[in-house]
Amino acid sequence: MKKILSFTLNGQPYEVAVKPKTTLIELIRDEIGLTGPKIGCNAGACGACTVLIDGKAVDSCSVLALQVEGHSVETVEGLADGDKLHPLQEAFLDDGGYQCGFCTPGMLMAAKSLLNENPDPSIHEIRHGLSGNLCRCTGYVRIIDSIHDAAQRMKKEGGEKS
Amino acid sequence: MSYPAFRYTAPRTTREVVETLRIAKEKGIRANVLAGGTDLMPQLREGTTTPEVVVDISRIPVLKRIERMGNEIRIGAMVTHAELVTSELVREYAGVLSEAAKMVGSPQIRNLGTLGGNVVNASPAADTIPALVILEAKLVLKGPEGERILSVTDFFTAPYQTVIEADELLTDIVVPLPPPSGRAVFLKLARRKAVAIARMNLACMLYYDRQKETFEWVRLCVGSSTPRPVRMTEAEKALIGKPFSTEVLQEAGRAAAEQMVQLSGLRSSTAYKKPVVGDLVMRAVRMAVEKG
Ligand code: FES
Ligand code: FES
Numbered sequence: 516m517k518k519i520l521s522f523t524l525n526g527q528p529y530e531v532a533v534k535p536k537t538t539l540i541e542l543i544r545d546e547i548g549l550t551g552p553k554i555g556c557n558a559g560a561c562g563a564c565t566v567l568i569d570g571k572a573v574d575s576c577s578v579l580a581l582q583v584e585g586h587s588v589e590t591v592e593g594l595a596d597g598d599k600l601h602p603l604q605e606a607f608l609d610d611g612g613y614q615c616g617f618c619t620p621g622m623l624m625a626a627k628s629l630l631n632e633n634p635d636p637s638i639h640e641i642r643h644g645l646s647g648n649l650c651r652c653t654g655y656v657r658i659i660d661s662i663h664d665a666a667q668r669m670k671k672e673g674g675e676k677s
Numbered sequence: 678m679s680y681p682a683f684r685y686t687a688p689r690t691t692r693e694v695v696e697t698l699r700i701a702k703e704k705g706i707r708a709n710v711l712a713g714g715t716d717l718m719p720q721l722r723e724g725t726t727t728p729e730v731v732v733d734i735s736r737i738p739v740l741k742r743i744e745r746m747g748n749e750i751r752i753g754a755m756v757t758h759a760e761l762v763t764s765e766l767v768r769e770y771a772g773v774l775s776e777a778a779k780m781v782g783s784p785q786i787r788n789l790g791t792l793g794g795n796v797v798n799a800s801p802a803a804d805t806i807p808a809l810v811i812l813e814a815k816l817v818l819k820g821p822e823g824e825r826i827l828s829v830t831d832f833f834t835a836p837y838q839t840v841i842e843a844d845e846l847l848t849d850i851v852v853p854l855p856p857p858s859g860r861a862v863f864l865k866l867a868r869r870k871a872v873a874i875a876r877m878n879l880a881c882m883l884y885y886d887r888q889k890e891t892f893e894w895v896r897l898c899v900g901s902s903t904p905r906p907v908r909m910t911e912a913e914k915a916l917i918g919k920p921f922s923t924e925v926l927q928e929a930g931r932a933a934a935e936q937m938v939q940l941s942g943l944r945s946s947t948a949y950k951k952p953v954v955g956d957l958v959m960r961a962v963r964m965a966v967e968k969g
Contacts (some may be wrong), residue, residue, distance in 0.1 A: 516684070536683060559715055559782075559786060568788075572784050572785050573788050577714055577789060579711070581685055581733065625784065
């Protein structure tokens with residue numbers, strides 16, 4: 516039996532009918548049609564499905580859709596501000612933080628969650644923050660550099676504004 | 678997803694949860710409590726757990742509190758590992774639990790997984806359990822007849838087995854404030870550092886009196902090496918009243934290794950685990966003493 520679920524996705528309120536066994540990743544990809552978050556392992560081990568719930572990174576394959584009732588969910592689609600890419604996205608582009616791109620949406624959201632908590636992470640802290648995300652292509656160094664770079668860019672931007 | 682359908686309910690109070698569980702038990706309906714989901718979701722997918730009803734307890738505010746009450750800290754079952762890592766109260770009074778929670782899974786898992794879930798799932802590799810054992814934590818179980826309070830060591834019976842009844846809910850984990858003189862250490866050995874579930878872990882808290890040059894008290898628990906989590910009492914005894922020296926440390930390591938073999942019998946992993954347990958114990962005790 517389907518249940519009505521109300522939540523916010525990338526700032527937009529949603530009301531959808533979902534089956535109890537539908538996972539959050541299935542809801543986002545198959546029913547709402549945002550295919551940024553990927554399904555890698557479907558078991559909470561690779562981070563490809565990472566989204567934010569109330570600003571915190573979680574594996575959306577390990578959450579039932581109904582569990583986000585009343586919460587706010589962000590996917591990679593919500594990262595850019597219209598046509599203006601998020602500094603994380605800019606940095607990944609400029610610094611070669613991706614190759615095939617399969618892990619990238621998850622990496623970006625894990626990085627966003629990390630920067631939410633710690634705007635100026637050390638390399639060590641970035642590595643720790645990405646410990647739940649696997650990449651089969653890049654060897655991680657460029658991903659870590661990209662995030663470090665993004666943090667610097669965001670600090671500058673913040674500085675200019677104030 | 679291929680697993681069978683189930684009914685879903687998300688009660689607002691612990692009383693409703695218990696009532697739902699009671700009715701399910703009475704009617705012979707398989708019910709599962711859903712906390713963070715990091716253990717239950719893979720089980721659903723693999724078909725090792727096939728509930729007819731899933732009772733989501735994430736919407737009950739009282740299960741999310743961390744509160745100091747007199748000489749205890751009360752931690753709601755739905756407090757996440759990430760919250761244990763950042764909570765000032767937990768860090769100050771039960772630092773070893775914070776340290777253990779930091780070792781759990783990845784950030785994504787720490788944001789979802791809960792202390793209550795970790796306890797009830799009773800995986801021998803759970804990182805928080807040895808920490809709770811040396812903190813001498815108590816568990817509050819709420820059932821149709823009321824509450825019962827158990828010591829954490831009485832809760833587990835075997836790997837993935839506990840004494841919780843089908844109509845009971847773990848509501849709180851109660852940690853008595855340890856003596857302020859105690860110094861604690863949590864160590865973990867795993868294959869892949871970050872995500873791997875523990876292959877072996879250890880929590881240690883002790884007070885070494887530098888004037889008297891003796892160990893006044895010691896609490897040690899090694900995880901994932903015995904059928905159920907227990908204190909390494911033989912190693913504790915080998916230290917108490919003794920000075921901090923290489924011989925004493927070695928004796929404690931030996932005692933711990935022997936107790937592990939006694940409790941779990943000889944298994945294929947024993948040849949590996951025996952020296953490792955001894956080594957971990959020595960290392961942890963040394964680190965705790967060096968903390969001053
Ligand atoms: S798909 Fe969710 S963690 Fe791999
Ligand atoms: S860029 Fe291919 S998996 Fe990471």
